[in-house]
Amino acid sequence: MRKIFILILVLSWGLSVSQDYPADQLDIEFHKKKRLEVINRMPSNSVAVIFSNPVRNRANDVEYIYHQDPDFYYLTGNPEPHSVLLLFSEPFQGTQEILFVQPHHARQELYNGPRLGVEGAKEKLGFKVAYENTEFKALQIPFQEFDSVLFFDFKNDVRDEIYASGDLYDLMNQFKAKAGIPQDYNSMIAGIYEEIRNLEPGEREAYKKRLAQMSEQIPLLQQNEIIQNFIKAEGSLEQEIVAGNILPSPNNFNTQKIQQIMTDLREIKEPQEIDLLRKAVYISCMGQVEVMKAMHPGMSETEIQGIQEYVFKKYGSEYEGYPSIVGAGHNGCVLHYIKNDKLKVGDELVLMDLGAEYHGYTADVTRTIPANGKFTPEQKAIYDLVYQAQEESFKICKPGETIRETTTISRQVIADGLIKLGIIADASEVGRYFPHGVSHHIGLDVHDRGNYTTFEKDMVLTVEPGIYIPENSPCDPKWWGIAVRIEDDVLITEDGYELLTAFAPRSTKEIEAMMAQPSIFDSYSLPPLEDALKD
Template sequence: MKNFVPLFIFILILTGCNNPGGRTWMIPVSIDPSDLAYTPSSMESFEERRSQLIDSLGSGYVILRSADQSSSNRHEFRPNNYFYYLTGYEDRGSYAILSKDPHASYTLSTPPQNIRMQIYDGEVLDAEEIMEKYGPDQTVTYREVRALIDSLVKTGASIYIDRSDRTFMRDLQEMAGETGSTQFKHIGELVDELRVIKEPMEVEYMQKACNITAMALTNVMRECKPAMYEFEMEAVIEGTFLEYGSAMPGFNSIVGSGPNSTTLHYEPNKRLMEDGDLLLMDVGAEYGYYTADITRTLPVNGKFTAEQGKIYELVLEAQKAAIEQMIPGHMFTDANDTIKEMINQGLVELGLITDPGSPWQLSFYTIHGTSHFLGMDVHDVGRYRDRELEPGMVITIEPGIYFREKALEQAQEMFKNDADSAVIAEFIEEITPVYEQYVNIGVRIEDDILLTTGGNINLSRYAPKEIEDIEQIMK
């Protein structure tokens, strides 16, 4: 597979070979998008996915749309994930139909074209070129595919669709009429578990997305200073993404300083950073339609205070211990349990938890879960409950501790269903003198972990996270 990790190297990765990362600021990423080229080998991957899906399809049909003609992401057009995962085809306004039909199990429509569209958007592949490159059994025109879809819907057969494409779903329901609404099922029922286990091509894209993101975060460490705006750091991040061939972020960049570091999904990124602030960045480059998701927290002035350092080290040590739990055979929740135990003990020692056995006191500081699948979506598809870890999964690990300015006054409302008001009041009174030393400190550290047969590989290992390294880069 040209420019992709050869299969034998991927096998070495999955058997847990030592990673070359370690504590280094030399990030292996180049300005070379040639690895995005659609090759015969990548065609085989898409063919295998379609084959597995069709084997489980029964008598129904899969009907997917690349995306609406007018749909776009924050920066540019992007095909819907399920459509791309099964076809590798990127043009807007196209449809894919899959079935057990032995003569036409895979139909792909050519996008609508007229002279105006050619002038504004450029030419697209014709039917013959699509057949050769993407391998459908047949191609049909835009008008023909709409008529074909209408006829399939009217058969009353089960139709698997992408329910996130709400406009198309409404079109299909109108075709079916009131009696046909129950025939539509979500394509995720057939595909989501395939997407959980990553193939060599997917791993390479995710590794490059992580390397680009690590470069962006390291660039921020070099540029960040008090009296700069959060959006200046966002510009460094997303400018680096573009510089290395990432067309867009995989999700809206979170770049929050001072009190904003304690807001989980803060997105305005407009505050003027001050001396003594922490800056929390939760960002991810998208590459080949696969995203990274890395969080780093750094001191705006280049030096952690004693209080910031205590919380940072507590989060970091809990994260490291949790990553060690991320091996095949362990349960999905094992890493989270390790984090809870270590952070709980650390906060008890700091005088911030009065009852070590109280889940709500720990939740007062930690707020969110610590892991999710990663892939084409930042919170990727797949089943979590009672799940055993398997080689090929990519999972985030992201503990955090947050000292929100208004948390003490909100505690009664937050935990009224978990504890008696008198118990909450006693907790607030006892921790307030200590809590005030940490107000507006928010620390989250997140890495992207590939499960291997022998353990795991940290795909985001090149993004510095040791205090010593961060402070050295920021000098």
């Protein structure tokens, strides 16, 4: 009776507060449409098996805040762990989609909040066929009879929840057993085996060299005896391998097709997705603006991060889209610097790369500003060069143009500029100070799925050139420690682009003007920690 009371209490609590929760999330029809689009793109006589994300442990009995696998969320809207989705190219037992979800559990829901359960999967997610995850084991699915079994490569950080039956660990192992998938299955290795099988005689030597180069970087390939034997093979051994006598037998496993289907779908955004991205971008820009007004040399990198993330939360952003980057001076030269532990930013440039995630969709915005409110001549020279490169790259952001051309154009502009400034002697040296690409898709992932061929209408991408001159670089020391990245998000339209991040000042003149404005944080102060502890 006590368990029943607790369950009723949890469920009634969920109903009573539901009206206080966001109403602008992706709706049921969006996810239904996407599942149907996947089904329509699947090969005939195929099944797709898509798992939720693992629960990640932070320390001891504390977990990281759960974040759903973007592909799984895109197709289901289910925010909960320990779930699996099955899609069928043709009806199976009268349906083409089955969702397995966590069962209700009164005590765990008391601690961690209500679960959807089967009834929630049907009513709130729109599934006609749903089961508790504990029922997956008993479901009879003849995986060997399908021409293709589509799935993503397995995560290697899935823990066995010893007090839960039907958790993700169980679901994955049960699927492997049902489908005959080896426990150590790796899609990259399987893909290489398939490529070896299909090599023409004249292609083998070049492929061996490619595998040898890959092996230098990937220990997994170094440890694979078959692949290493093929790299060295000649004569009869090579024939034995290519003929398949040494390779594992062909199977119906396919990890490439589902990847391609999801990439094709997710790189083009639906109106609902664009609305959410607009909000995420605006929130992120507002964070940059508030920091511009509040910035002073005595701030720490963490304090700057805190102001940005406070603005995110104030607007209802659930998470940061990625670990926040706040790097002053030389720290900005570390592309993915996330320590943010410098106590005073001084008079240096501060590179701030932060993005709010709003209902699953993340922005990606970078601004670089002088901590004291004024660019030095050297800082301005580098900043204006990056700004010029970005402006030139914007010009090709329109349907039909090649996405990677933004990198080519930015590199040309920056190489020419660095030569004029005497920082490099030849364009071939530009990679020392500009080592990354310029454009990537954003969406449910900060580096979202995309084919990276040509711009198409309703793609949303970044344009982010940068220059990073670490201390002790082979140039005049006056340039050392200057790091500039300007990153904006663009929506590709019918004949061009819309700059979604226009709200956050970009030019040196605009930035200095914004930094001269008063801040809501000017009068906010806390007692020094040491003084507070004395009392």
